[in-house]
Amino acid sequence: MSDKYVCELCKRIGVPKVTEHHLVPREEGGNYGEVAWLCENCHKQIHALYTNRELAIRLNTLDSLENDDKISKYLKYIRKQPPTKKVKVKKSKNVRKK
């Protein structure tokens, strides 16, 4: 196994690790669906920006995610950051747990 991880969303090479993201979240029935391998930053960012329902209905492919307004702003920023840098993730209000 290679020690160089590539994030499928920001496409940065050499991120310290990648985690499995269910394109249709398990809570929405995506248990056996497709997964994407994302760096920690992207993964956290996605779940901070979107609810599981939004992900399941609207953003269930990497393409649709990448082209969504909210995440594409973040992607422009993160692509300029070194792969090993830790970036703070802000939770958007509509996703925060009540």
Ligand SMILES: [Zn+2]
């Ligand atoms: Zn990433």
Ligand SMILES: [Zn+2]
């Ligand atoms: Zn996920």
